[in-house]
Amino acid sequence: MDTADAVVIGGGVIGTAAAYYLSETGRKVTLIERNGIAAGTSSRCEGFILVNDKMPGYDARLGRLSQSLFPGLSEEIGFDIEWSPQGSLLLIESEEEMAVAEDFCGRLAAEGLAVQMLDRRRIHEIEPHLAEDIVGGMETATDGAVNPMALAQGLARAAQQRGAAIRTGAAVRDIRLTSPGKVDRIITDGPDILTPTVVNAAGIGAPEIGRMVGVEIPITPRQGQILVTERTFGLTRRKVMEFGYLMTKFEKEGYRRRVTPEMEANGVAFVLEPTGAGNFLIGSSRRFAGFDTATDPTVIRAIGERAVRFYPALARARLIRTYAGLRPYTPDHFPIISPTPVDGFFVAAGHEGNGITLSLITGKLTTQMIAGESPDIDLKPLRLDRFDSEIAHAR
């Protein structure tokens, strides 16, 4: 039997960030992960650290709080997370879209974010490979990307250096409570762990962990597929996405792009990430497909076609592989960072496609919540009980 002040379940970017900040408070932390560090969603995604895809208001403020923690992190933890700060671009296809984007940009600027509109002349000046008919864009100077695998590995190592135990390849079998409902111990396939505090950072596996203590967590896997090109010529250094990506992400009703039925059916929207190694990651798609992580030629072709529409030269880059990942989706697109009716059982999960960006602030907020400190931002919008009526309805 082991003991810990807190046990974090899940070794993705969220769990490792929670372990990193929790261990900073002097708590004895154990992180338990059934596969390996970053073996799940955190290695089947892109590495964007973005505020340009957040809704103006709370979403944007939360994103910016997290983003501001990234530039100094490699030095802080002594591990290169491959932070690349070249900014992002949202591409605009039509004058109609331009009007919507200008309004969006104005609202983000009012939040104090470093956003600006680029006209047709300017965007083609800075992005010479862009399709000629693109009418403009929105640039966000603070946006960047990291290598999410390096991020999780670096955070896990840094937590370990602060005394945390990292147990990989170890599954949680059950969580036992004292009576009345308070966390007592975790039953694993190795030694059990006696602990008063559990953080459920299991992402798409969070509902399964929640059920062990009778807590319903409304997270559903939402699949996304990604194409990887060979290392090739410098098409762009910026993180690029089509403005329509936001509209598919927020599931805006009444918003129609000129795309094929395959693109529409699979939520295909163009996203491009130049990696540190010189390859490009091309996305994106969104669909509910259970726990399926197989890629699908129809979706891959649609993503490729959409990419070539924005950067015709991509047609001459070879793909070296494709992969699919499962975003932990919640019904209102916000993560859950919250206590639960079970004393000592906390949730930090459900970030959908924002997990890498929000990882650090999630680790920090989770720590503040457990330590009873005042959080960096109001946690009310992230509480689990906001879904109470939906969960009751589903029963």
Add this chain to the structure above:
Amino acid sequence: MPAESAFTILFDGRPIPAEDGRSVAETLLENGVHTFRRTRNGEPRGPFCNMGICFECRMVIDGHPNSRSCMTPVRPGMRVETQHDSNIEAPDEDR
């Protein structure tokens, strides 16, 4: 070598004798060239599998980077250049 099937290709701007029906890799090896590509750390690379699967012999062929020299037949006047992975340039039509 029948005269009508012999011609030259350009390797890094230098004319090299070539023969119809051979690959770029074969032609360069015959002419004593061993460095086809430099990695991002500047290390030399050349053909390894010579059958299209290892991608070590990639070169810039007629302006196209990442072309497998072992899978590309020579043609009269072809321009073949050492590929520098630290500085891959866009294909001619995309410049």
